[in-house]
Amino acid sequence: xxxxxxxxxxTLIRIFHHYSGKEGDRNKLSKGELKELLTSELxxxxxxxxxxxxxxxxxxxxxxxxxKEVDFNEFVILVAALTVACNDFFEEQLKKEEF
Numbered sequence: 774x775x776x777x778x779x780x781x782x783x784t785l786i787r788i789f790h791h792y793s794g795k796e797g798d799r800n801k802l803s804k805g806e807l808k809e810l811l812t813s814e815l816x817x818x819x820x821x822x823x824x825x826x827x828x829x830x831x832x833x834x835x836x837x838x839x840x841k842e843v844d845f846n847e848f849v850i851l852v853a854a855l856t857v858a859c860n861d862f863f864e865e866q867l868k869k870e871e872f
Contacts, residue, residue, distance in 0.1 A: 788814060789848050801842035804832050818855065 775783070789802070792810040796803045802810065808828045811819055824830070835847040843851075 785849065785852060786845075789845050793845075798842060801840075801844045802848065803842055804828065807832055807835075807843055815855070 788810070790799075792806045792813075793799060793802050795806055795809075811828065811831070819827070831851065832841075832843065835843045835851055837847055837850075838844075
């Protein structure tokens with residue numbers, strides 16, 4: 774039996790590989806694959822965004838080796854950053870509720 778954290782790690786890996794490899798390298802996300810992943814898996818995150826260049830900006834920020842693709846290590850940085858931002862938001866909300 775796996776733990777919730779192990780399940781979460783497995784889910785991250787499966788989601789990444791579900792979208793990677795549809796174009797080009799099967800272990801990396803192209804810009805199109807990244808956009809599909811963001812649109813399908815992070816709908817709440819993107820729903821309030823009006824910037825038409827948002828995916829380009831995210832791609833440029835994540836693509837640390839500048840190969841115009843996002844590998845799993847680069848993808849995990851996005852997930853970690855969004856998770857930290859969500860945690861920070863919820864902590865702020867809890868502080869507001871205490872007063």
